[in-house]
Amino acid sequence: xxxxxxxxxxxxxxxxxxxxxxxxxxxxxxxxxxxxxxxxxxxxxxxxxxxxxxxxxxxxxxxxxxxxxxxxxxxxxxxxxxxxxxxxxxxxxxxxxxxxxxxxxxxxxxxxxxxxxxxxxxxxxxxxxxxxxxxxxxxxxxxxxxxxxxxxxxxxxxxxxxxxxx
Amino acid sequence: xxxxxxxxxxxxxxxxxxxxxxxxxxxxxxxxxxxxxxxxxxxxxxxxxxxxxxxxxxxxxxxxxxxxxxxxxxxxxxxxxxxxxxxxxxxxxxxxxxxx
Numbered sequence: 595x596x597x598x599x600x601x602x603x604x605x606x607x608x609x610x611x612x613x614x615x616x617x618x619x620x621x622x623x624x625x626x627x628x629x630x631x632x633x634x635x636x637x638x639x640x641x642x643x644x645x646x647x648x649x650x651x652x653x654x655x656x657x658x659x660x661x662x663x664x665x666x667x668x669x670x671x672x673x674x675x676x677x678x679x680x681x682x683x684x685x686x687x688x689x690x691x692x693x694x695x696x697x698x699x700x701x702x703x704x705x706x707x708x709x710x711x712x713x714x715x716x717x718x719x720x721x722x723x724x725x726x727x728x729x730x731x732x733x734x735x736x737x738x739x740x741x742x743x744x745x746x747x748x749x750x751x752x753x754x755x756x757x758x759x760x
Numbered sequence: 761x762x763x764x765x766x767x768x769x770x771x772x773x774x775x776x777x778x779x780x781x782x783x784x785x786x787x788x789x790x791x792x793x794x795x796x797x798x799x800x801x802x803x804x805x806x807x808x809x810x811x812x813x814x815x816x817x818x819x820x821x822x823x824x825x826x827x828x829x830x831x832x833x834x835x836x837x838x839x840x841x842x843x844x845x846x847x848x849x850x851x852x853x854x855x856x857x858x859x860x
Contacts, residue, residue, distance in 0.1 A: 615805055621825040622784040622801050632800055639802020648809040 595628030603633065606640035614650045669736040670743065674728050678721035682747035685714035689754045698758035711755070718748055766795050769807035774816065774839040777831040781820055784808070787829075811835065 600623035604616050612619075626632065669675060692707045722744060729737035766772070776782060776790045784804055792798045799807075808829065811817040816835030820828040831839070 611809070615809065617825050618784060618822075618827045619801065619805050622788075622804075625785055626788070626801060635800025635802040637802070639800075639806045642802075642806055643809075649813050650809075 595623050595626060595632070597624055599628070600624045603636045603640075606637065607643050608647060610650055611643050611648065666736045666739050669729055669733055670740045672725075672729070674721070674725040675740050675744065678718045678725060678744050679747055681714050681718045681721060682744065682751045685711050685718075685751035686747070686754070688714065689751065693754060693758065711751075715748070715751065718744075766797055767803075769799055769803045770811055770816075771839070771842055772797060772799060773804070773807045773811055773829075774831060774835055775843075777817060777829060778836070778839060781828040781830040783823065783826040783828045785826070 600620050603623060604612060604620045607616070607619075623632075623636070670679075688707060688711050722741070725744070726737070726741065729740070772791045772795065773787060775794060776787045779790070782790060784801070788799055788801075788804060808817065812819065812829075814834075815832060816838055817829045817831055820830055
């Protein structure tokens with residue numbers, strides 16, 4: 595089978611699976627038959643792997659594994675990390691825009707800006723919880739680093755409120 | 761008459777590895793010789809991944825891009841049990857045919 599086509603077919607499998615079996619699988623496709631039956635078989639296998647993913651044991655065979663290949667960058671780009679980060683940054687932006695437009699004067703009645711900020715801050719809690727549950731068991735070191743960034747972003751969103759007594 | 765082909769990829773992989781370690785391509789050829797079934801790469805690696813997950817086969821050090829696999833002690837026990845069950849089924853089925 596054509597090398598590029600073998601690579602494309604292999605790309606249909608989940609990343610974790612490819613990290614473990616991708617190279618040998620691609621080699622098998624390249625040296626094997628390239629007929630429609632084979633394509634259909636690979637598509638069926640890839641769909642099955644997405645529906646019922648195989649648990650990849652990182653200790654086996656000295657091959658690449660999710661744990662070994664997971665970097666801080668990979669974890670921080672996960673939706674479960676990006677969502678709380680965006681919420682914190684949006685909350686910070688809301689406060690800064692409010693200060694820029696209305697000044698840093700304390701308001702007796704909470705306006706819509708305050709409510710939006712509160713909602714953004716509260717929404718971060720379940721998002722952080724989801725991230726922790728999902729990533730701490732898989733990649734504790736990287737997840738702790740990302741959690742530190744997320745907490746720092748949250749504190750940055752809270753800081754102006756306390757500094758300016760808004 | 762075409763007797764069809766037997767398709768239980770995990771069992772076929774275990775049976776192939778019972779005669780010694782093999783990589784994917786060698787397994788496909790061996791299984792075809794063994795029972796006439798030619799497994800596709802997707803079916804083969806679906807079986808390999810699940811058998812490895814269950815601890816019934818283990819990868820050996822890579823030979824270039826290929827990884828040979830070997831059957832484990834547990835894998836041998838499972839293979840024996842499955843083949844014994846199949847043998848019993850086969851005997852029972854043939855006995856019924858003879859009684860006709």
